[in-house]
Amino acid sequence: LKAADILDTLAKQGGKSLQQLSSETEITTSNLSKILETLMYIGYVIRDADKLYYLGSKFLEYQTQNIEAQRLLAISRPCLEKLQKTVDETVHLSVLENNKVVYIDKLEPSNKALYMSSRVGLSRDLYSTGMGKAVLSSFSADALDKYLSETKLIAKAKNTITDQKILKENLALIRQRGYSVDDEEQENDGYCIAVKIEDNRKVVGALSVSFPKFRYTEEYAQKVIDEINKAKLEIEKQM
16 A cells, blocks of 8 residues: 555656655655665666656556556447347456456356356466467567467366467467367366457457357357457457
8 A cells, every 4th residue: 555655646746755755655764765665676666866756667557558458448348248148158358467368357147057257357378268369379479489488388177288389380270260269278168269359450458258168069159259250340440
């Protein structure tokens, strides 16, 4: 809470001394110095040559990402509701954060006893999820190699892809057909179809429909693919 007070104060007006911040936040200078050191270390705050404090680039980057996520959420909600009503399955909206997808919205079916459950705020790996692979398919070759060098492909379910070559082949297929599939790769008995969402060719999020594997048929999956692509196009038209 104290860190939030400091950031809020600097957001209103930067260029404040330690004494000014102490006075405005009612935090003692000794405690304030310790908190500021941490905030500077993570890039949320910077200190200039005159020992005045400002918001750092990392915090401004986080702020921008949050604004983009809120915009995506507002634009997408009516499309998500229409999609969920049509397919009557669990629908997710996510954004990319720290090489993971984070759920920012979710709608669940009201007429089915068995469905895929989750919660908003949950983060998942890119390589093992439908939405994650949809996003990952947009990475450049260099960005993908960097991701793979930093990420261990650990099995999460019976069909998780743990081989880099096979994952790259799967991503090429996703780029070709325009949608991603998670076939019991994140959870056993789960199936997910996902698409990336773009704004001026920049990937800003992903959309998915998830359901228990026992409901899968080629005809059913094609219906979901058709409907999720309609929702994707409608969202992107409004971005």
